[in-house]
Amino acid sequence: MITFLARRISAVVFVLLLGLGARAQTPADTGFHRDEHGPMWTSFGATVIPTVIGAVLETNGGNGGALIFGGLWLGPSVGYWTHGIASKSTPGLLIRTGGFLLAGIGEVAGAVDGLQFDSPTPKKSWVPDAMVGVGLALVVASAVYDIATVDRKVREYRVASWSIDVAPLLATNRRAAGVEVLVRF
Numbered sequence: 001m002i003t004f005l006a007r008r009i010s011a012v013v014f015v016l017l018l019g020l021g022a023r024a025q026t027p028a029d030t031g032f033h034r035d036e037h038g039p040m041w042t043s044f045g046a047t048v049i050p051t052v053i054g055a056v057l058e059t060n061g062g063n064g065g066a067l068i069f070g071g072l073w074l075g076p077s078v079g080y081w082t083h084g085i086a087s088k089s090t091p092g093l094l095i096r097t098g099g100f101l102l103a104g105i106g107e108v109a110g111a112v113d114g115l116q117f118d119s120p121t122p123k124k125s126w127v128p129d130a131m132v133g134v135g136l137a138l139v140v141a142s143a144v145y146d147i148a149t150v151d152r153k154v155r156e157y158r159v160a161s162w163s164i165d166v167a168p169l170l171a172t173n174r175r176a177a178g179v180e181v182l183v184r185f
Contacts, residue, residue, distance in 0.1 A: 003023065006159030039079035039150040047143055063146045072139055076146035083150075092146040099138030106131025 051073030058062025073096050077089035110128030165182040 021030030025052070039083045039154045040147060041079075041081050041139070043076050043150050047071050047147060048080035050075060066176045069100070072096065072143055075136045076143040076150075079150040080153070083154045083157075085154060088153050089146070092142050095142040099135045099142065101130045101135070102138065103135030106133075106135060 048071070050067040052065030054067030054069075054071060057067065073093070076096075077086075077093055080086055080089035106128045110124075110132065113125050113128055165180075167180045167182075169178045169180040172176070
């Protein structure tokens with residue numbers, strides 16, 4: 001038990017010594033994100049380019065559905081990911097996922113609804129078509145919202161960013177050791 005505890009303590013001390021003088025790096029420190037409208041254009045390009053290429057492939061008899069799906073589903077979140085606030089993209093991703101699921105369930109329900117073999121005049125329900133329409137409307141509205149608000153959210157993140165520095169501290173005049181924690185707001 002003591003050797004287990006000694007190993008854990010030595011591992012913690014080793015990690016603290018590695019961080020001696022190190023400072024947590026934020027996206028603002030890298031100098032990479034200087035353009036205020038960069039996140040919006042990144043999200044816009046990551047959405048529009050695959051969607052347009054997929055649509056062109058689909059109209060020419062190709063298989064561009066995966067590009068359309070990926071562009072509309074993941075594209076609006078790319079601006080968040082590349083500018084250091086990936087967690088802010090989660091609500092939009094979940095809404096778009098739900099929208100695609102609703103549209104997919106509507107498509108399956110429409111296919112099943114059309115398989116009425118025992119009726120001489122099959123009646124098709126409007127519900128599957130409504131499910132597809134509402135699902136795709138959710139996807140498009142969420143994509144437009146994420147693209148339109150990513151610049152503001154990145155600016156808010158930069159203003160509210162903070163850092164924590166942790167370093168070992170040795171006071172030779174007192175023969176004491178400790179840990180220094182510096183929090184910047």
